[in-house]
Amino acid sequence: MRTLFIILVFLLSFSSIAMPENIILVRHAEKQKGVDPSLTQQGIQRAKIIAQMMLPYEPTKLYSTDYNRTKATLAPLADLIDTHISLYNPGRLDEFAHMLKKQTGTIIVAGHSNTTPVLVKHLTGRDVEIAEDEFDKVFVVTFEDEMAKLKIHSSNK
Numbered sequence: 001m002r003t004l005f006i007i008l009v010f011l012l013s014f015s016s017i018a019m020p021e022n023i024i025l026v027r028h029a030e031k032q033k034g035v036d037p038s039l040t041q042q043g044i045q046r047a048k049i050i051a052q053m054m055l056p057y058e059p060t061k062l063y064s065t066d067y068n069r070t071k072a073t074l075a076p077l078a079d080l081i082d083t084h085i086s087l088y089n090p091g092r093l094d095e096f097a098h099m100l101k102k103q104t105g106t107i108i109v110a111g112h113s114n115t116t117p118v119l120v121k122h123l124t125g126r127d128v129e130i131a132e133d134e135f136d137k138v139f140v141v142t143f144e145d146e147m148a149k150l151k152i153h154s155s156n157k
Helices: 002-017 041-057 068-081 093-101 116-124
Strands: 022-027 061-064 085-087 106-111 137-144 147-154
Touching: 022 041, 022 116, 041 068, 041 106, 061 068, 068 085, 068 106, 093 116, 106 116, 116 137, 116 147
Parallel strands: 022 106, 061 085, 061 106
Antiparallel strands: 022 137, 137 147
């Protein structure tokens, strides 16, 4: 019984220190006009570039808001790695950030110009901006000794 208790304590303590390798945040690619628009041709191309850019990170989980443009931004990557896209609520970013920090592997999150910076802030404590006409920023959050580090890349060719 004592051995079982020790094993249980070890497993619980191990799970409490589990953290993701990377959390990568992107804004959706270029969109058409309208209430819940799809991507433009340029946006479709950017989504393909983002997919290729993410492959070396070996993503394990994809998250998107429930909008056509964010789901379409991750669709090429989902097809390449043969996985589905999970949805998150952009109105509950604090809870979502907390949940992301408890996962493992590399997580890719597609959001918006007004939600992605907020999520970066929740994860890293750093302020970032995305202009309304800016679609190329890629935020890579890594964790070392439970400290978040942020790198910003571009999905431009």
